[in-house]
Amino acid sequence: MTFSNATPYVALDVPTTGPDGHALVVAVVKATFDILPGGRIVPSDDPIPLRPNDIPLDAKNPNGSIVLPSDLCIEKHGADVIVLGDAVSKRRVESMDVAVRVKDRTVQLRVHGERRFTQGIAGVVMGPAVPFERMPIVYERAYGGMSEDLTLIEERNPAGVGVAKRKRDLLDRPAPQIEHPLRPHTDAGDKHPPVGLGPIMTHWLPRRAWAGTFDEAWQKTRIPLMPVDFDIRHNNAAHPDLQFESPLAPGDTVSVLGMHEDGVMSFEIPAFPVVVRGRFDGGEKVVERPVIDTLVVHPNERRFEIVARKAFRIGRGQRVLRELQVDLSF
Template sequence: MAFAVELVNRTPFAAATHVQPDADGQEVLVAMFSASFEAPSQDAELKPAEIQLPVNFGDVPFGNPVLSSTRYEADIAPVKPSAEVIVNGTAYAPNGKPVKEMQVGLRIGDTRKVLNVVGDRVYDSGNYSAPHPFRTMPIVYERAYGGSAPDGSVVDRHNPVGVGFHHFPSADHAVKTQAPNITYPGEPFLSPSDRPRPAGFGALGRGWQPRIGYAGTYDQAWPLPPKDFDARYNLCAPADQQLQRFSGREDVSLIGLTSTGRWDFRLPAVVAPLRLIYSDRVEDHPFRADTVIIEPDIWRITLKARLAVLT
């Protein structure tokens, strides 16, 4: 049944609504909230950002939508079964001096993650060269292990845009390395036979493994969601960046992901109750953040929240 929705937003943040059917064809109202904060410097207090990251109704890629990994995923998922954190960032060599290899790290609450970052390498006479020194390195899946044949005949389903799989180049033509720049510690890429996990801090593609395995079976009921859809499909962060929930005041540390070498802050507490006014009643619901997006290059973090209501 169609219904009218009027959204009144009395916060400095972004908000929007979206109506979509569930697997039974019943309409679901999804109210979405996006609160961005920024710090002008490493030690400054986080304050509401002058430019707010909007509520996104579609995925936003880093580049060509067909050939690029995802910068921001759409916010229209009605529910996320757990919380997750995304980091869209760059590795910065200590003190701006070129290095061949370094580590970068993320800590949020009790969750910790470290990645290795190495310079560009080329393959010649059966071996990879020594890494070329670098000052900065984007942490994107185009620089992690994976790849696809130019004609699409062979694809690494875990990371189709990466580099090194069957010697395939990165989907990003600006990436010249022939070996991954980003790997997990203990999983180096030293020969073409190595098969490390795709490593990164960003959003995994909707069609990538293992995420696509939760999408369910699309049959004659399409365009309704499948009956066997698993809400874990709505989680775009790597599994090691998923948390049970956010308490609202987690301490966060980023190592090697800013020009200063380190950024420590505490997630801001956001109080933004949602009031639903029906013809016969009023309901108040709290917004609880389920997604944190950290962008250390611009000293910005964004908390995302949602509420789904059957109509």
């Protein structure tokens, strides 16, 4: 099968196998846009390549988080929104709020300076925060982690801080810096759901649960296919608060507060007139529009990337896919 790209965007054909065992090829298209003052959008002169793998925050830390997800999968449920960056203040502050608004949904976080657990009158509590002007928003600074003996693990964020068998085990240890404004961490007993704006790993909950059941029956009847109860939501990498039930579309509004020196950065998903043309044996042709299922915003760089994809059955016998072309369609 031949593959060609007649657009200014990055595109790739990815051969794979579907959950039902059929041979597929997925056309993946990525576009990168710069955000100019006033919210005007222009195609980037330095487009971001497609990522074949997740990008870890620290490649030397096997228990760490990822900062960017792989672009390769068959499909997603709805859409992922991921925001990679820092909380940014024009002056030194002990804490500040950041927010991401996509369409009609707003996700808010409160970001504190570095702080540790300390002994208070009522027990082990949060110590004072060190003032900051810029603070990375990563899962390592949110609630989570694991106890030293590994008997307790916050499976929604094993990379975080704050989990221990006994409260006193946390004394002088780093305390969560990133929290929901309405669910603050005040002492070592608080166990609020981990929060963040970045991607979660495939083995973290809730993502791992969507992978299905890898039991003896799977080994006997399905391997190497995915389990029968595999759910495509396993492919969604965004924090659950930033997963959307429907794909993204041109005109969808996006605003990011507190993650750039300008304060608020707003833009709309631009027109994306891309189609994928397929040709089968015998001359049969199809034209499909790939679905925008991923938005990654880089506030520090004032740019964002969108990823769209469409899967095609390769077929067999007298109906075999011979050609795919990514093209523009105005």
